[in-house]
Amino acid sequence: MGTTQLGEQQPEPKYWHLKTVLSQALDTEFSVGQALPNERELAARFGVARATLRQALDQLELEGRLQRRRGVGTTVAPPRVGVDVSPRQHTWPGAPGDTWVATDCVRVSPPPAVARLLGVPPEEPVETVLRGLITQGQSVAVEHLYIPSVVLPAPDGRVPAAGGDRAREVLARLRRLEPGGQDRAVELGSAGAEEARSLDRLPGSPVLIVTTRYVAAGRTVAASVATYRADTCRLTFGNQAPLSLTAR
Amino acid sequence: MGTTQLGEQQPEPKYWHLKTVLSQALDTEFSVGQALPNERELAARFGVARATLRQALDQLELEGRLQRRRGVGTTVAPPRVGVDVSPRQHTWPGAPGDTWVATDCVRVSPPPAVARLLGVPPEEPVETVLRGLITQGQSVAVEHLYIPSVVLPAPDGRVPAAGGDRAREVLARLRRLEPGGQDRAVELGSAGAEEARSLDRLPGSPVLIVTTRYVAAGRTVAASVATYRADTCRLTFGNQAPLSLTAR
DNA sequence: CAGTGGTCTAGACCACTGC
DNA sequence: CAGTGGTCTAGACCACTGT
Structure with a gap:
């Protein structure tokens, strides 16, 4: 028994x-x-x-x-911060109202998946804009925005060699294209070493990964991979007021 | 040494x-x-x-x-399944093309956060539709959809006591309202005991929680909390073709 | 039943922060 | 420097799956 x-x-x-x-x-x-x-x-x-x-x-x-x-x-922890990520159909990154801060722009080869998405050969270097998003004094996301050089209009004048100035110059040129739409996806991931440093987290921390495909004239002209701190933020796709938290 | x-x-x-x-x-x-x-x-x-x-x-x-x-x-694991969660502005749950399967409908008091959202007193029972989403033979999400009885049109005939029939009857009545828009948010959470069972995961497994607010005639008429398996799915907000995976 | 992943213990040391 | 969370060990037992 x-x-x-x-x-x-x-x-x-x-x-x-x-x-x-x-x-x-x-x-x-x-x-x-x-x-x-x-x-x-x-x-x-x-x-x-x-x-x-x-x-x-x-x-x-x-x-x-x-x-x-x-x-x-x-x-x-304080309640999660709502971050609006609803695709604004007819705008590009860097448009008025965009609160991301561009910090640098380099030419590197994107991850294989991004290269496929952009339709460029692997190993092909593309313009890569690094941006960060800060809300309420806290760094909540970092983003890599990949743009093949061939889709960009020619520069007006001289192009800065690097840094935020170069990033803003590249975004300004992107903005001259006619926006044609966006696709977006959200999934769970874990922070890489560099991302973790930017987000003030440990490597491997859970993050929400938002991948975006930017379309113009029927072709994919840019792609971005944005990494949001999963612990501190809530991604909103609202047209109206933000939602309150889930059950507590 | x-x-x-x-x-x-x-x-x-x-x-x-x-x-x-x-x-x-x-x-x-x-x-x-x-x-x-x-x-x-x-x-x-x-x-x-x-x-x-x-x-x-x-x-x-x-x-x-x-x-x-x-x-x-x-x-x-196979690559993550893309699940479209883009708000279709002018439709209600259960509309044609909706692939969720309603399994039951009960009257219970929603979590406090949902009650606030709906503008009903806490402890107030509301119609609660339980639905599941199955893609490629796999259960990827469960949802609780909360609808205060007062916003629903009167039933046509007799209302089934419970089960999928009752759920479908309630959804049909909801569909008679004029849809006015949706707000949506995504955040990271962990599966509760019951959700875990439905999703064939262990309690505490990471999940993506999608909360939605449904509006009609300027007022919140329904709210849903959907729980997606974070390991197996990728939420897409695409207008067009789905994105490929992130870096690998 | 044997074999698997899930839980749990009681330690130890390390890396980092602030005083 | 003392105190914190982060990493790591070498075990043990449990819960579950399939045969």
């Missing part, structure tokens, strides 16, 4: 239960920005190994409830 | 290096659907602890490169 069947069954993993308990505590006993006890203390308090506690914290961080910084501590 | 400083420095975590090596191996030596060696063997082969190997596998799974099933093994 006596297979275990006391008050509680245990098909529910410890870290799951921990997450639930912590989540409720966050709602009721903590306020945004407030620091949690450190992991060793929390683990001891709940009577679990630190690794188990960390599994729970990992999930809460994934859901945007917590913010952890090495050497500093764990704090309660 | 001598502190280590051979050919390689090691600011790079082991799991990160592992991930890179495995990723290349997947590209060159494996094909979709093929099984990997089991975790204990892989860990031994790379000379790391299983937990470390699992950190690498976790990331590859997050990126949609691998598929793991308890009791079965780890296989190479």
